[in-house]
């Protein structure tokens with residue numbers, strides 16, 4: 121690829137990243153207008169993410185030809201690849217629990233929060249709460265129930281953004297109606 125073509129591609133990627141960031145910002149701003157409490161906005165973002173995750177996993181599995189995960193280490197690797205594929209970032213996987221059932225994703229540069237500053241009265245807002253929802257929804261579709269929450273957030277002045285993911289249980293495959 122020539123240097124000029126390379127430059128054009130990079131500049132187009134930058135434009136789509138910016139557009140994505142700004143669109144997400146408008147979504148959050150609209151929810152803040154529509155809901156009375158910050159807690160409701162947080163819940164709504166999580167719910168939207170969950171619904172996206174339910175659908176996104178199908179696309180991920182089709183594009184990566186993934187096999188079933190046998191443990192949370194494999195699941196963590198797949199989540200990491202999904203972040204690269206859909207958000208263009210590679211969070212690090214860290215802070216495993218002794219039982220290997222809980223880990224953190226450390227996100228150094230969160231594309232959702234570029235250009236964002238939270239005003240003081242919005243300190244309870246979980247601005248990127250769509251992400252825990254996406255992970256929960258996606259994993260539920262492959263019969264893995266998890267809890268996902270923010271431990272740290274750069275937007276709140278922390279040095280990194282840390283998402284914690286805890287395995288809860290394997291879900292039973294749903295049986296077709298009338299069978300048990």
Ligand code: MYR
Pocket residue numbers: 176177180186187188189190195198199202203206207254255258259262
């Ligand atoms: C399996 O065990 O059947 C495969 C597991 C695949 C897990 C895929 C997880 C995708 C998580 C999506 C996060 C996207 C965030 C932008």
